Structure formats: C-alpha cells, structure tokens
Amino acid sequence: MKFFGTFKNAFKTESPYKQFFLSILVVALSYGLYKGVIDNFLAEIVTMTEFDKGLSEFFRELPGLLLVFILAAFYTFSAETIYKMGAVIMLAGMAMHAVVPANKAMIILAIIIYSLGDHIQLGMRTTLALEYSKEGRSGRALGWVSSMMQGGHLIGFVIIGVAFLFVSGVEAYRAVFMISTVLLLVGMLFSLRINGKSETDKTNSRFYFRKKYTKYYFLEVFYGARKQVFFTFGPYVLILFYGASTTVISLLFAISAVFSFVLSPMIGKLIDKIGYKKVMVGDTLILVIVCFFYGFAHRIFPKDIAFVVCCANYILDSIISLASMASNVYVHDLADTPEEARATISTGISVNHLITIFIALFGGWIWTKLGMETLFILSAVLGLCNSAYAATIKSHSGKSKAEKAS
8 A cells, every 4th residue: 555655664564564553543533533522521511620630630540650560460462462452441441431421430430441441552552663663763663653643633633623513512422432432443453453473571571670761760750740731731721711612622632633743753753863862851941931821821911812822832732742752762772672672661651650640630739729820830840850851861872873774
C-alpha cells in the first residue's frame, strides 16, 4: 500500500508496522470521539465539580502508577501480546461508558477500566515503535506514531464538533460511547494481526530499576506533574470558567490535533538531529509562558479575549508536549539492549504517575481554595524544575546518530 511508503525510512521493513499503525489509527479515532465529549459529559450530565474532576483523574491515573506491577505479572509475555491485552481491556471499559448509569461511582469505575487498557497500550506502543524502528531513527519512529495518533484524534474531534451543533443530552453522549466501543473492537481485531514476538524481558526480571536511569525517572516525575495540570484542568477551565460548549471544546482539540499531526514527525526528526537534551530543556521554558497566560489571562484581558488567549495557549501546550518523545529516545540511547529500554520505559510510566495522581487529587482542591492562578503557577514551577534538571543530563547521541542514519 502506498500509504505505508512514508514510514519506510523510519521502520524496519520486516516488522509488522503496517498492522501496528492500523490499530493505532482506529484506536486514536475512538479516543478522539471519547475525549471530545467526556469533559462536558462529566460536567453537564454527571455534574462533577472541580474537586470531583480531580478525584476522577486520581482514579483514572491510578492504573498508570500500578503499570510497573501489572506488567511485572506478565513479564514472560511478548510486547505484542500485552498490547493486545490492553486492547481487550479498553474495549470493556468503553462499553461500560455506554451502558452504566450516569452516576459518579459507576462512571469512575468505567473510566478506571478503560484507563487500565489505555495505559497498558501506552507502554507497549512506545516499546513497539522503538523495536520496529531502524537504527538511528527512533525519534522519527516515535514522531510518526504520535502523528498517527493525532490524525485519528483529529477526525474524532471534528466529528464531535459538528455533531453537537445538532444534538445534545445524555442519549447523544451514550451514542458517542457506543460508536467508540465499535471502533475499539475494530482496533482490537487489527492488533490481533500483529504477529511479532518482541520479548518484554528476556532476563525474567519482574521489576526494573537501574541507577543509570535515575535522571530519566526524575524527568518523568516533573513531566507527569506538569502535564497533568493541563490534561485534567485545562478543558475544565474553559468549560466551567468560560462556559465552553462540547462543540467548542471538540474543535479546540481538533485544532490542537492538526498541529500535532503535522509537527510530530518534525519534532521527532529534530530530536534525532539536535539531540534530546536541547529539546527537553527548550519545551519546558516555553511552558512558563503558556502557564502564565492560562492562569492570568482573565486578569489582563476582557473575558472574551481571555478565552481566546487561553484557547491559543492550550494549543501551544499540546504542541510542546510532543517533546516528551525526547525522554524515550534518551532511554533508548542509554539502554544496552532493547529489552532493557522497554522495561525502563514501562517503569518510567509508573514513576510518572506517582506524582500525577497526587496532582489530579489535590489540583481540584488548590483551584477551589487558592484559585486557578495558583494551579498554573505550580505547573510553571514544575516545568522550570524539569528544564533545569534536563540541562544536567549528558547527551549520548542525537546529531551523530542522525547523521549516520541520513
């Protein structure tokens, strides 16, 4: 197929990257539909407050924290097998969204199950992309994976943005969840066709912590904290404070996805060319500007202009978040074997979520008691910490590797 010709310069031709990308695309489309409505669904139908939203995010992120233990239980399975398991669990969680009563307890349970499958696939998605990539092309490979994800998200966001101009209410939300369930079923069928056998851990080690990855673990803590503020509370600021509708939120997500779709491969290539260190330092410096305007725009501009400023900064944050690929390339470069890289990345996801769940839990309280300004000041400070810490790492590859591969 001509469609896959674009990826040949990043992926090994003998790898099952075609089936892998088809599964990613369909799952991303399902997520685009889901993400396009879930924040408004929780605010309007489930009537979750700022604090409730933080609480729901605590439980949503809990599987990420536990991921290292979950994957340890399946340490003898191949990465492809675990990826397929994640697809089945996601399908079950999304199906629950479509059928359970719209009360906080049942919806949070559905979110937890869906999130468990999502986080399992998250770890394996990066693992398989690195495994299937050509030597010196790991940044490009991750960039194409991110671009494919954003392309699927974009289609879903646009569909929701248009559809909710004409429909509303709980039945409309249920219909979206049902369609997302069907798409996840298709995505699962594509994933079952991935026939590779990438071992997650040939050393049979259940847990993987190594001293040489200490800086990577700390970078994941800082990044997890700062990204959670925007992921959890960014849309809620627009919905609760500025009154954004489902259509507006979906179209904002769609615009973000367009930029991410186009820029992901470019950022991946940039990581390969100038090195992960410069990219990691630069993105969090930009974050400080983003956080300032997101938290204080309403104090500087009239409310309608402040809303536009916040939307622009939400898009900018989604763009600079793409630089998180750099830390995975850092690990891939440090690792002695592919198995070591995979185990470390899975552990890093859990380390990331160690702080994420507390930001989700206390973020709503901070917003309620101290104001949303304080919440985004906290995000900016964490971003600066991330940037300062990234500046201390030693760059082992980057430009030289890219030059070899070119």
